[in-house]
Amino acid sequence: MNSLGYAGIALLMFLENVFPPIPSEVVMPLAGFTAAEGPLSLVGVIVAGVLGSIAGALPWYYAGKKYGAKRMRHFAERYGRWITVSPEDIDRATEWFERHGGVAVLIGRLVPGVRTLISVPAGISGMPMLPFLLYSTIGTVAWTGALAVCGYILRGQWQSVEAYISPISTVIVAALVLLFGYRFYRQWNGRPKGEEASQPGE
Numbered sequence: 001m002n003s004l005g006y007a008g009i010a011l012l013m014f015l016e017n018v019f020p021p022i023p024s025e026v027v028m029p030l031a032g033f034t035a036a037e038g039p040l041s042l043v044g045v046i047v048a049g050v051l052g053s054i055a056g057a058l059p060w061y062y063a064g065k066k067y068g069a070k071r072m073r074h075f076a077e078r079y080g081r082w083i084t085v086s087p088e089d090i091d092r093a094t095e096w097f098e099r100h101g102g103v104a105v106l107i108g109r110l111v112p113g114v115r116t117l118i119s120v121p122a123g124i125s126g127m128p129m130l131p132f133l134l135y136s137t138i139g140t141v142a143w144t145g146a147l148a149v150c151g152y153i154l155r156g157q158w159q160s161v162e163a164y165i166s167p168i169s170t171v172i173v174a175a176l177v178l179l180f181g182y183r184f185y186r187q188w189n190g191r192p193k194g195e196e197a198s199q200p201g202e
Helices: 005-018 024-037 042-082 087-100 103-108 119-124 129-189
Strands: none
Touching: 005 024, 005 042, 024 042, 024 129, 042 087, 042 119, 042 129, 087 103, 087 119, 103 119, 103 129, 119 129
16 A cells, blocks of 8 residues: 555555455555555545546446446346346346435445446436536545545554444445335325226236
């Protein structure tokens, strides 16, 4: 980390978004620890991480925009094993976006397993670039900043960050699932009786 510096942090975070097996939960806490030791500044580490992460989100955004859902799923089915991306991962990210709209990009950047691929449905839906960058940046600053600060504070115990982050991520996912379930329940119970039987084509 000392030898790579800010450019190396940005590169690792770029690769973390393009190739999900590279975990930000290791890169950013280690970068924060390095900043605590003096060679790098904490602000510089966070900025480098954010820039690399945003740059890594763009290829997925443009891929979704150019190829669409069906072709992206087919790509994941044929070649996804090389970057550990499955068709189900594409489906999961798409469902997140359909449920939460543009805010899904912000929230998705905080959730492992969704963070990398949330850019795909944003591109598929034709989400404008400016809102996409805005939501992505807010979520990315929160995520990378939290990881770097944890590494900075824990110093030699930076490896323990993931043990703290995983339960937090689980709570976020559970809260969103409950919120969606509540909204679905309200919407379903608010439908007039017999409406489901009068749908066109049935």
